[in-house]
Amino acid sequence: MAIWQRVQGTFLRLGWGKTGSRVLWMALPLLAALWILLRLISVDAVAKSSTEGASHANGHSTPRAAWHTLYEPSEPLKDEPLGLAPGGKAAAGTKTPAKPPREKPTENGETLFLQTYQLLNAGEHAQAMQVAQTMVERFPNFQLGQFIYADLLASLSGGLHEREALLQHPDVRQRLSQLKAEALQRTRHQDKAFFAGQYPAPVRYLSPNVAQVVLVDAQKSRLYVLANQRDDAGKRSFKVVFDAYVSIGNNGMGKWREGDGKTPAGVYFVQKHLTDPMLPDLYGSGALTLDYPSPIDKEQRRTGSGIWLHGSPSQQYARPPTATDGCVVLANDDMTRLIQLGLKADTPVVIAEQLTWHDAAKAPHLKAPPKAWPEPEQMRKTPGDWQLISAFEWTDKQQNVAVLSHELQTASRTPKRLHSYWVMEGQRWKEVGRPGS
Incomplete structure (x- = not known):
């Protein structure tokens, strides 16, 4: 008894x-x-x-x-x-x-x-x-x-x-x-040592101006934060500084319509940090809002909004692997730790159905900007010295797509950043839109 x-x-x-x-x-x-x-x-x-x-x-x-x-x-x-x-x-x-x-x-x-x-x-x-x-x-x-x-x-x-x-x-x-x-x-949780000397395939380039990148591997129900830092030899390298179990949309990946219960795949950017006093209990201990839909999503006529990284309701430690309306959901203690990393606005967030990792030592493009990328039209019309600070490329519905970020080099403590979005047509890149368009 x-x-x-x-x-x-x-x-x-x-x-x-x-x-x-x-x-x-x-x-x-x-x-x-x-x-x-x-x-x-x-x-x-x-x-x-x-x-x-x-x-x-x-x-x-x-x-x-x-x-x-x-x-x-x-x-x-x-x-x-x-x-x-x-x-x-x-x-x-x-x-x-x-x-x-x-x-x-x-x-x-x-x-x-x-x-x-x-x-x-x-x-x-x-x-x-x-x-x-x-x-x-x-x-x-x-x-x-x-x-x-x-x-x-x-x-x-x-x-x-x-x-x-x-x-x-x-x-x-x-x-x-x-x-x-x-x-x-x-x-299936992997020791962080597994990722030493590796980089995720969508990342083509990160300058020192981009301190961190967030990665979501839907197939593994896992979120990672990579720090862009120098190793003991002074060489720039990536290090997994955070990882956590996550839940994605109850209908899986590939968001297309508002209310379809799917999580979008692509590259997005952190907009705001929201902490628990500001949030309903549904969002748990905090949230990071993302800029879905991106210009690429709009070009492909995807709808919906409000895709966030956020915590869990107080009565539930974690959700099953596919159990959200489309957001990426963490346990509250993990969400608190994620926010404590101090991710800045405009931190890139890569959401992928499956992440592939490569040997960073065999990827020279990580050390210098790819030469083949075009310049966005908006950048050419704006006076000033723009520097490429990040480049991401992946295949979306059999089409090569890319997101590039440039930073205007000024003395300001809050530098201006520009994100541009591209699709491959034939052998040429075509710019498909700009934020706010």
């Missing part, structure tokens, strides 16, 4: 139901769902992702580097399910020695989830219980964490016998599917 009371308390902390009957109704299917969740999230799913080919811009395919969790195992993980076998016993073949992280991560819901995940995989169930308990105490609205903790409690009491019948309930099956997707995306 004591175990059952702890399970009830776990779900009450989530705010699911005010009466005892509703708590019981919610707790039973969720406990059953998690037993299946831990059985379904297998190491095989993570291992398979490492063998997929990455398609590069030049048409060649090279093996993608293996995915690793934040807590990288010292031996290859075996093709065995994670979690507990029926009756609370460790599933056979799951014990794998754990390896300390390369750097101590910022402790949040995700890092605690990954610790629990790794400990379960290593068969260290007592330690997994301790970490899971810390996770739900510190982040009571983290539903994925609550599921794992409830499963560990239920496995001790043998309270999983009803799982087969309860999993026939459509709502339970849908929630299970969402949690499985979130858990799998979080376990």
Whole structure:
């Protein structure tokens, strides 16, 4: 009975139901769902992702580097399910020695989830219980964490016998599917060391005047911030200084119409920082507004507005991978950390369905502006010395598109910037619009 009371308390902390009957109704299917969740999230799913080919811009395919969790195992993980076998016993073949992280991560819901995940995989169930308990105490609205903790409690009491019948309930099956997707995306988290010496394909050039660039990889449910800095040898390089799990539109990528529930793909720029006293609870701890639709979007007759990077409602730690109206949504603690980076207005934000990374040492164009770019008409008509400070290029609907940013060199502390937008027609670039047009 004591175990059952702890399970009830776990779900009450989530705010699911005010009466005892509703708590019981919610707790039973969720406990059953998690037993299946831990059985379904297998190491095989993570291992398979490492063998997929990455398609590069030049048409060649090279093996993608293996995915690793934040807590990288010292031996290859075996093709065995994670979690507990029926009756609370460790599933056979799951014990794998754990390896300390390369750097101590910022402790949040995700890092605690990954610790629990790794400990379960290593068969260290007592330690997994301790970490899971810390996770739900510190982040009571983290539903994925609550599921794992409830499963560990239920496995001790043998309270999983009803799982087969309860999993026939459509709502339970849908929630299970969402949690499985979130858990799998979080376990695909890559150590920041993976990105050392790499750059994302859409970035063609960044001058020292552009301090940071934000990248969203929808396929991986991940947001990165790259700092444009000098390394120990004095050479300019990119460094991933922030990354976080995100949710995108409930209908995926490729926004075309207002209300279509999709997230746009392209390059946008930060406009404003909005903090929580100014926002409804829907937007969580803060928001960064973006300039969607861009002139390229308008040229292609895309509609809609209000695409932001923002936090989550207070009762929800994070959303499933595809669960927004089109915005890119982070957990509130991640959103707070993102805002604390001090991203300036006009910071570029690349939103891509899938990001491809290249070796920066083999990309001479990153060190100097590409010679083939044309000058925007507005720049030619404005007196002054304009300097190219960023260039992005990608393929959109089988058409090459580009966004260039120039900065007017003046003594002003707030330099004037100009963003121009281009599409490739035949072998020539055509300017398609300007901000405000």
